[in-house]
Amino acid sequence: MGIIKERKKLNKEIRKAKTIFLMAHKNLDLDALGSSIGMYMILKRRKKNCYLIIDDKEHEQGVEKVLKELDGCIDIIKGDEVKEHLYPRESKNLLIVLDTNKSELVQNEKVLNKIENKVVIDHHDLGKGTIKNALMINDNKVSSTCEMITSMIEYYDVEIDSYYATILLSGIVLDTNNFTLNTTSETFYISYYLTSLGASAKKVQYLLKQDIGEYTERQKLMSSIETINGNIAFTKATANTQYRREDLAKIADTLLFFNNIEASFVIGKINKTTIGLSARSLGNFDIVKILEKLGGGGDTYNGAARFEDTTISKVEQKLKKLLKEEGE
Numbered sequence: 001m002g003i004i005k006e007r008k009k010l011n012k013e014i015r016k017a018k019t020i021f022l023m024a025h026k027n028l029d030l031d032a033l034g035s036s037i038g039m040y041m042i043l044k045r046r047k048k049n050c051y052l053i054i055d056d057k058e059h060e061q062g063v064e065k066v067l068k069e070l071d072g073c074i075d076i077i078k079g080d081e082v083k084e085h086l087y088p089r090e091s092k093n094l095l096i097v098l099d100t101n102k103s104e105l106v107q108n109e110k111v112l113n114k115i116e117n118k119v120v121i122d123h124h125d126l127g128k129g130t131i132k133n134a135l136m137i138n139d140n141k142v143s144s145t146c147e148m149i150t151s152m153i154e155y156y157d158v159e160i161d162s163y164y165a166t167i168l169l170s171g172i173v174l175d176t177n178n179f180t181l182n183t184t185s186e187t188f189y190i191s192y193y194l195t196s197l198g199a200s201a202k203k204v205q206y207l208l209k210q211d212i213g214e215y216t217e218r219q220k221l222m223s224s225i226e227t228i229n230g231n232i233a234f235t236k237a238t239a240n241t242q243y244r245r246e247d248l249a250k251i252a253d254t255l256l257f258f259n260n261i262e263a264s265f266v267i268g269k270i271n272k273t274t275i276g277l278s279a280r281s282l283g284n285f286d287i288v289k290i291l292e293k294l295g296g297g298g299d300t301y302n303g304a305a306r307f308e309d310t311t312i313s314k315v316e317q318k319l320k321k322l323l324k325e326e327g328e
């Protein structure tokens with residue numbers, strides 16, 4: 001397991017630092033937030049000054065609930081406020097980036113230049129835009145960043161409150177879609193471990209609860225699924241509904257559950273002028289190749305692209321043409 005193998009290098013960075021900033025990806029989800037909070041707890045036990053950087057203006061419901069419940073327990077700052085909290089000696093500051101390795105995806109890209117010592121802890125594939133000059137702790141075989149952080153907690157027997165164990169578990173449940181994707185024996189073991197610390201499955205369910213209206217909107221897309229080349233599932237929204245990018249991604253996740261499907265593509269409007277495309281793969285179909293031709297990108301399992309000033313059907317035509325060529 002990557003993070004345990006790299007623990008000495010990681011510990012060296014942590015030991016050197018007096019003040020540590022944690023930053024995950026934009027549009028925080030429970031894996032990003034859970035792993036950040038888990039890391040925060042590890043660092044607090046080591047008596048470090050710690051700040052969690054959050055610039056998102058809006059949060060999805062689970063994240064919103066956790067942030068409300070944790071109000072006051074964690075030092076949260078904005079990217080712009082990093083300057084005020086830096087330790088005077090530059091080399092004594094450390095930035096830990098969690099649940100992404102891409103510069104453009106972090107909460108505040110400018111922070112990357114403000115702190116020289118950097119560690120990235122992530123489970124997504126490396127690629128174009130991967131943060132440079134950082135200790136890279138990356139394992140794309142792991143279900144989630146929460147799984148990585150919990151491995152550290154277990155290895156060092158860090159005492160954590162059952163509430164934090166619950167948040168870490170919810171990150172794993174989210175990223176594995178209820179233990180159906182990227183789940184290994186280690187994932188189950190780590191989840192068992194969190195449960196033994198008092199993580200509550202019921203509370204996880206509460207954090208991951210969905211909005212009925214949003215669910216219904218998503219189901220609409222499930223009624224027009226097509227298959228392409230026999231192993232690719234495709235669906236698209238109508239032009240009069242706007243979806244959040246996470247919703248398109250959730251539908252793409254769901255499409256992978258059907259027989260013979262290796263990859264999925266979902267198209268929908270994400271704001272007035274932008275069309276979003278979300279793609280998923282079980283790992284055998286190269287979605288990145290297709291997405292890059294469309295101006296987007298991703299990794300082995302997840303990817304996306306966006307299009308301005310065009311229509312859903314035009315994007316659909318482009319995508320289908322590429323997929324057909326791929327199938328020939």
Ligand SMILES: [Mn+2]
Pocket residue numbers: 031032099123143144145175
């Ligand atoms: Mn994740």
